Amino acid sequence: MGKVGKIVKYYPVCLDISEKRCVVIGGGDVAARKILRLLECGAAVTVVARKLTTTIKDMAAQGKLSHMDDNYDEQYLAGAFLVIGATDRKEINDRIAADCRARGVIVNIVDDPGCCDFILPSLVSRGSLSIAVSTDGKSPALARKLREELSEQFGPEYEGYLELLGWLREKIIAAGQPADDNRDIFAALVNSPLHGHINAGRWQEAEQTIRALTAQEIDLNTFINRATKGTS
Numbered sequence: 001m002g003k004v005g006k007i008v009k010y011y012p013v014c015l016d017i018s019e020k021r022c023v024v025i026g027g028g029d030v031a032a033r034k035i036l037r038l039l040e041c042g043a044a045v046t047v048v049a050r051k052l053t054t055t056i057k058d059m060a061a062q063g064k065l066s067h068m069d070d071n072y073d074e075q076y077l078a079g080a081f082l083v084i085g086a087t088d089r090k091e092i093n094d095r096i097a098a099d100c101r102a103r104g105v106i107v108n109i110v111d112d113p114g115c116c117d118f119i120l121p122s123l124v125s126r127g128s129l130s131i132a133v134s135t136d137g138k139s140p141a142l143a144r145k146l147r148e149e150l151s152e153q154f155g156p157e158y159e160g161y162l163e164l165l166g167w168l169r170e171k172i173i174a175a176g177q178p179a180d181d182n183r184d185i186f187a188a189l190v191n192s193p194l195h196g197h198i199n200a201g202r203w204q205e206a207e208q209t210i211r212a213l214t215a216q217e218i219d220l221n222t223f224i225n226r227a228t229k230g231t232s
Contacts, residue, residue: 018042026086122147127159
């Protein structure tokens with residue numbers, strides 16, 4: 001629940017870490033999970049550890065990350081945007097946290113909120129859709145439960161649905177209508193049966209719904225072809 005002896009109310013924020021140096025100290029299974037999420041967001045990841053899981057070794061061999069085959073040393077924090085400490089030794093994790101704070105680098109120490117500048121929420125990810133659940137560290141078990149419930153509610157089809165909404169948004173904005181009119185159209189689209197049509201593969205009905213709400217001749221075959229190429 002934040003710094004030792006202090007109740008913390010965390011500030012929710014989405015960080016752009018693309019191409020930024022993010023350092024993970026530790027090479028176990030927990031570190032592997034943190035590394036995967038960092039890489040998904042485009043970070044330039046450096047791992048400092050003597051021993052690595054097979055997953056991390058494979059990522060290093062593929063050039064997806066940099067590996068420092070060494071014990072933790074403060075020198076590896078140079079130029080870091082953020083740091084994650086994932087070792088199984090409290091004295092090392094405490095050193096990492098102290099060194100990061102001395103350098104002004106934000107740090108997360110796994111399973112030790114008192115040493116963290118930020119915590120990582122339970123996450124439901126559907127392409128560009130991210131739903132984060134946090135309990136400010138008070139009950140990770142509840143956060144996991146809510147994530148599982150949200151995973152059922154927002155299935156894999158939301159990835160394609162959101163891609164379609166983004167594509168439509170580009171088309172509608174390019175038409176040059178007033179911003180207030182566009183906002184009304186976007187609201188009407190997300191409150192329409194469009195999601196159900198997409199989920200069921202009813203593309204003709206989806207196209208009819210879009211035309212009725214946007215008053216534009218939208219050819220969904222263009223979107224379908226683009227989406228198919230993107231997954232091929």
